[in-house]
Amino acid sequence: MTDFAAQQPGLDPLAMPPPGAIVEDIRQARRRAGVRFALAFALTWIVLVGGMALAIASTGRVHPDFIAEHLPFFLGGIPLTIFVSVASIIFATGFALIGALGRISRNPVIYGIASLYVSLVRGTPLVVQIFFIYSALPQFGIVLPAIVAGVFALSFNYGAYMTEIFRAGIQAVPRGQLEAASALGMTERHTMRRIVLPQAVRIVIPAIGNEFIAMIKDSALVSFVALQELFWRTRTVGAANFASFETLLFAAIVYWVLTIFFSLFQERLEKRMAQSDRRP
Numbered sequence: 137m138t139d140f141a142a143q144q145p146g147l148d149p150l151a152m153p154p155p156g157a158i159v160e161d162i163r164q165a166r167r168r169a170g171v172r173f174a175l176a177f178a179l180t181w182i183v184l185v186g187g188m189a190l191a192i193a194s195t196g197r198v199h200p201d202f203i204a205e206h207l208p209f210f211l212g213g214i215p216l217t218i219f220v221s222v223a224s225i226i227f228a229t230g231f232a233l234i235g236a237l238g239r240i241s242r243n244p245v246i247y248g249i250a251s252l253y254v255s256l257v258r259g260t261p262l263v264v265q266i267f268f269i270y271s272a273l274p275q276f277g278i279v280l281p282a283i284v285a286g287v288f289a290l291s292f293n294y295g296a297y298m299t300e301i302f303r304a305g306i307q308a309v310p311r312g313q314l315e316a317a318s319a320l321g322m323t324e325r326h327t328m329r330r331i332v333l334p335q336a337v338r339i340v341i342p343a344i345g346n347e348f349i350a351m352i353k354d355s356a357l358v359s360f361v362a363l364q365e366l367f368w369r370t371r372t373v374g375a376a377n378f379a380s381f382e383t384l385l386f387a388a389i390v391y392w393v394l395t396i397f398f399s400l401f402q403e404r405l406e407k408r409m410a411q412s413d414r415r416p
Contacts, residue, residue: 197381203384206373210386213366218394220283220355220365224290225348231295236302237328250299257296263357271362286358294347300344305336338409345402349395356391366390 192198193307203210238250258264269292270285280288299389309332359368374383 153235190299216365217355220351224285227291228294232302235299254296254299259356262293282361282363286363301340305340309335
């Protein structure tokens with residue numbers, strides 16, 4: 137830069153800012169732009185949410201004293217909602233891993249079983265699967281408690297969808313690593329356990345987070361088998377007091393807040409994983 141300035145008439149090389157100062161100015165400009173974007177984003181949300189709140193309040197159908205009276209009962213269903221979602225995503229991950237290994241298997245029987253599992257589950261509604269496990273299996277002597285039936289149905293259903301996610305994650309591992317492991321004398325099972333799966337799990341974690349957020353909302357379906365989670369409690373109180381608008385609106389807000397919270401947690405987890413990947 138000094139040589140360039142020396143060749144230009146009227147430019148003092150000593151007056152040129154150092155490269156470090158230019159980089160710092162760029163960083164500050166980007167930081168200010170980020171702050172302006174965040175403020176505009178927050179203001180947009182405040183205006184839109186505030187407008188919706190005023191519109192709902194203007195209907196005269198919302199009675200805060202009624203919600204406050206039943207608030208402890210409503211909030212008591214949140215732990216069960218979260219428990220069902222967490223337990224279901226854990227078991228769904230197991231189903232998905234087994235299904236993915238079957239989908240990439242060269243054994244036609246194993247591949248056929250895994251493909252049938254994915255096709256059958258993805259081709260039938262989740263609510264039908266819940267009722268089938270809870271209401272139809274007892275005809276064959278298989279009686280499951282409501283919470284077991286709900287968790288099993290959710291995990292079995294989501295496992296089929298997540299099978300393709302895990303399969304894509306496993307196949308995303310560079311083939312050169314598999315060839316290197318084979319050259320070192322590692323067995324196929326050892327290679328899968330020590331090399332492929334650890335990398336595949338890191339690849340699919342963001343997708344698992346998205347599935348978990350969706351499962352929080354779908355967990356409301358287990359209320360149909362008499363699980364007293366958030367949706368069951370709000371729906372029951374609303375129907376008994378002819379106040380379904382208020383109670384279901386409250387349930388929708390709680391589900392929305394839960395998804396926002398877990399979305400922020402997922403975003404922070406992804407950023408931390410990205411930082412660890414960039415470290416030498």
